[in-house]
Amino acid sequence: MDDFTRRHLGPAEDDREQMLATLGYDSLDDLTDAAVPAAIRLTEPLRLPAARSEDEVQRRLAALAARNNPGTAMIGLGYSGTITPPVIRRMVLENPAWYTAYTPYQPEISQGRLEALANFQTMIADLAGLPVAGASLLDEATAVAEAVAVAHRVSRKGGVVVVDANLLPQSLSVLRTRCLATGIEIVVAEGDLADAVRENQAFAVVVQVPGADGRLPSAAGLTALATLVHDNGGQVIAACDLLALTLIGSPGAWGADIVVGSAQRFGVPLFYGGPHAGYIAVRSGLERQLPGRIVGLSKDADGTPAFRLALQTREQHIRREKATSNICTAQVLLAVTAGFYAVHHGPDGLAAIATTVHDRARRIAAALVAGGYGLAGESFFDTITVHAPGRANAIVAAARDGGVHLRLVDDDHLGVSVGEDTTEEALAAVCAAFGATLGTEVFGGLGDHRRERDYLTHPVFHAYRSETELLRYLRGLADRDFALDRGMIPLGSCTLKLNPAAAMEPISYPGFAGLHPFVPEADATGYAELIGELCDWLAEITGYDRVSLQPNAGSQGEFAGLMAIRSYHLANGDAHRTVCLIPASAHGTNAASAVMAGMRVVVVGTAADGSVDLDDLRARIAQHADDLAAVMVTYPSTHGVFEETITEICRLVHEAGGQVYVDGANLNAMLGLARPGRFGADVSHLNLHKTFAIPHGGGGPGVGPVAVRAHLAPYLPNHPLVPSAGPAGSYGPVSAAPFGSAGVLPISWAFVALMGPDGLRLASQTAILAANYVARRLSGSFPVLYTGEAGLVAHECIVDLRELTRQTGITVDDVAKRLVDYGFHAPTMSFPVAGTLMIEPTESESKAELDRFCDAMISIRREMDQVAAGDWPADDNPLHNAPHPVSRIASDQWPHPYGRQLAAYPAGLRTGPLGSGGRDKYWPAVARIDQAFGDRNLVCTCPPVASYGE
Known part of the structure; x- marks a missing residue:
């Protein structure tokens, strides 16, 4: 077996033999033959290259990355050069405490991540000038499509959406794909948007601010357009550059109902197009139509403020074909990164970055105008489209030779977009490609746009100016979470396995991280x-x-x-x-x-x-x-x-x-x-x-x-x-x-x-072995709901709590929260069968960890029996009150009929020296959260500073 495969698989060979003996099989192949139907079973090995060592893989990936040519990306079209603060790159993007966590469906053990997402939502809501923002979407183009779907659902008008011809081309194409099947008609307004709205009685209009060519529509014109659309019963959707919103008027102020875009330029690498966090914000009244997830503020059983996912009844896993969206995965890690970028810089720092970007674009514009070139417009933020008759191809090629990528529009036009990482040398190279000379003069500006309202007024965006304080904030939030670096996450259908460090490291190589998605294919x-x-x-x-x-x-x-x-x-x-x-x-x-x-x-x-x-x-x-x-x-x-x-x-x-x-x-x-x-x-x-x-x-x-x-x-x-x-x-x-x-x-x-082919096969065999081992160990305490003809499960098993719930009043929620006290994330609750737990151990968990989990579940069953026997009241027992944060354990008052030791260190929880198999106690940040209270009192942004004085 290859060294990496040996490290990837949790159970060692001796452990696998013991697990097989428990199940009554002599080998993994025997188990596989019994579990996998012969009619579908593969009889020959996969035709894949043999397994390589970590060093070989990283050297190959480094060579592939080196063949890419990032240069300085000045192409624009929704992707901009940015600088990821090293403290965020190291403490978040490259930190398994952040990247190995699961969706925060168990909020008590996700408070750090949820707070980070609340920061992101506050940042988006403030810059958009709207009261409600989501916890991220997949990218800007799908965010535009989701916004049109929201507008269509709330409108009583027809099926026409009018789209700004200056919309990003990829956004328009994704919107066309989405509308193909839903019957929505797209009218692209080549002329005046207002005329197109009047002619088509549209249910919505989509406007890009600034446009794909860089032009910034006038604030007065946007206000007039919003008034017209609203008078006609429609919705206004604005796709906006997030950094530009630190300088120009917020879309909510001029009348936008829905604001979408990308948070990429807030510290998230270009990554050849993704992953990047899309964003969406909506006016009051649309929050229940918002696709994806919203982080809301509620309180726990002790009255402590606590975050959780709000309004979950909107989600597809509950509403199925009546769902508002099919989105299941968001871009949480990237949204968290963007939110911390705002925390790191604060409003003044963001405005300074935006001003520098804008001024550099104005300097290029001045040099090109002085050189005799025409521009698409005089109002812009970071992007200009230049008229260069017959010379566009040659200029783009010359700029590329100078280490800069520009956007080729056609033979006569090209685009220049300035990012945070654009240096003086890059500015000079661009001007030289045009045969112009960079100076200190500026041309153009923001037109009639001026940011008038304060933004990012919450203390979190002002408190962490030193790296020392930010470092501690990031560590403190991570400590509130339970991720795969702490212990097993046995969620069925979600496969929380090892994310190997050797595979993670290459994504930070500049050739992979710094490449714009629309560079020439040769680059x-x-x-x-x-x-x-x-x-x-x-x-x-x-x-x-x-x-x-x-x-x-x-x-x-x-x-x-x-x-x-x-x-x-x-x-x-x-x-x-x-x-x-x-x-x-x-x-x-x-x-x-x-x-x-x-x-x-x-x-x-x-x-x-x-x-x-x-x-x-x-x-x-x-x-x-x-x-x-x-x-x-x-x-x-x-x-x-x-x-x-x-x-x-x-x-x-x-x-x-x-x-x-x-x-x-x-x-x-x-x-x-x-x-x-x-x-x-x-x-x-x-x-x-x-x-x-x-x-x-x-x-x-x-x-x-x-x-x-x-x-x-x-x-x-x-x-x-x-x-x-x-x-x-x-x-x-x-x-x-x-x-x-x-x-x-x-x-x-x-x-x-x-x-390699053998390691992949062994991984699946080990996942099947682990699931069947867990099922066998738990079968004496909980019924295993479904098995195949040989009495075996595949890679996951479902344990049935419904009869126990009827006997004891203890629910799957109670068991899930009690597992936190034992140091585990809960399995999947009530899917696909209500009142059950679906457990997927994966191939990466050791036999010791599987046994620790099984011991915890068996101990929980004994606690349920004590409730059934009347030893503890149905409404005051370790399961009903779980989880137990340190604030409860350390309280002067302890009114419960069970001891603090049992509450905090239940049977089966091993402690002791870490090197001998012990484990530090994980303490949840809060007690059980009141979900209903959070939905009745929706708060999904951090309050401004003034509210603290009140």
Whole structure:
């Protein structure tokens, strides 16, 4: 076994033998043969390169990064050079306490991350001039599309949205993709926006501020436009540059209802297009329509203020096809980074950066005007579009020779965009490429825009000017969280595995981190080779023919795959095929994505053993045979079982003319063991932030590639600015960047290269072993809900608490919170079955950690028995009162019928020297949080300084 594989796998060889003995198997191959149906089992090894050492992988990635040519990026179009403060890069972006955390669905152990996101929301709300902001979206282009969907939902007008011709081209293309299936008509206003609004009676107008060409619309004109739109019952959507908003009037002040954009230039590297945090803010009254997540302020059981995710009933996992969005993964790690950038600089520092950027753009403008060139306009922030008849190509080439990338518009026009990292040398090189001379003179300005209202007035944006204080703030917040660096996160369907340091390090190489997504392809050959190899490897692993890495979340991969199916049926003249069959147990994004792709969801029942009910499936197929577009199934099933009937499901749907979509959320059970593209599926999305070791980042970044058989390959996503990103005949892009979150792709490339074909197979076998070991150990205390024909689960298991809840009153929430006292993140609660816990141990947890978890669960069962026996009241026991923060344990008052020792250090919690297997006690920052109070009293931004005086 390769050294890295040995370190990646939690159980050592002796441990695996003991676990196999517990299950009654002699080898991993014997266990695999029993768990994985013979009909789908892979009989030959994957055709992948042999495993490489960490040193070999890092040297190869360093060589690939060196083949990219970042230069100074002055292309613009929504991506700007920025400087990540070293303290933030080291303490956040490169810190496993931040990047290995999971989505904060357990708020008591996520207070640090939630506070950081509240800072981000406050920053966005202040700069946008609107009261409510979300905790990040996937990128600017999808944020524009989400905003149009919000406006459409709240409008009683028709189906036309008027779009500024100066909208970023990738945003317009993603919006077109989204509107293809929903029937919204897009009118691009080449002339006056107001005229287009009047002519089309639009439900919304989208305006870019500043525009893609850099021009800044007048404040008076924007106010007049907003008044007109509102008088006509429509909504105003503004896509805005976040740094510009530190100097110009806030969109809320001139009448915008929804403000969207990217937070990339607040300290987040270019990353060849992503991952970057999109943002959205809305006026009062739209908060319940807001897509994605909102962090709200509530209080815990002791009255202590505490953060949590607010208004969760909007989310797709609850509302399914009636959800406001299919978004599941946000960009939390990047939003946190952007928020800390604002904390680091404060409002004065941000304004100073913006002023420097603006003045440098004005100096270039002055030099070019003096040199006889014409500009698109005199009002701009950081970008100018220059008229250079017949010379644009030569100027761009000359600037590239000088180490600067400019934007080529056409033969006669080019764009110049200034970033925070633009040096005097770069300014001089740009002017020299034009044959002009840089001076101190300035030209142009912000027009009638002036920032009048204060912003970032909360103390957090003023308190940490020294690095010492900021360092302590970042450490203090991280200490409030529970991440994978503290202990096991056994969430089913989420695969919280090791994110290897050797795979993480290369994303900071300048050739990967500093590259603009729209540089000439000759300047991104390192990325091109990495992307090509990773696509080939993923195709081999899954058995598909082609892979697109563009979707920047699993939900977007679902949407892309379903749009490929829709496009395929349209190309075959089967526009009527719009019915998508989805099992009742499916993840909520499946149904939400199907609706977004213009399909009608028909639910298929679940059999008693948790599998798809074949009789009901046959009935639904017969009922909708002429209109059947697809079936969406998760495999192994959402219930954690290798269903024997998967090949029959594929056959039945294909015979009826439909396509088979296999959700790849559970691919970690099949690496080297089975390939969905060869056992009957036509398309899958994969989760690189699960199976392929990209960290969850507290709720993002995510990467959700879509993999297809050859007949669907012509319908993979493409991109308007990078032809190599996808097929010319596609429906369009699904993400702003041509290769989505390209900046984190080196992680998955490294993971596959480090593991090799044998290591990947062993990883899945070990994940199956761990899940079955946990199921066997817990089966004496909790019923294991579903198993396959051999009595085995796949990579996860579901334990059933429903009867125990009826007997004791103790709920899955109580067990989840009590696990915090034992030093664990909770498993997945009440999905796919209410009143259950879904546990996925992954291949990376050691036998000692698995045993520690099982011991904790068995101890919790004994505590439940004590409640059932009447030893403790149903409303005053260690589970009902969990978790127990130090403030409770140290209180002068202790009114409970159980001791402090039992509350804080329950049975099974090992302490002692860390080197001998002991573990420091994790203390939650707060007691149990009152969720309902937070929804009734929605507070999702930090209050201004004045409120503290009140």
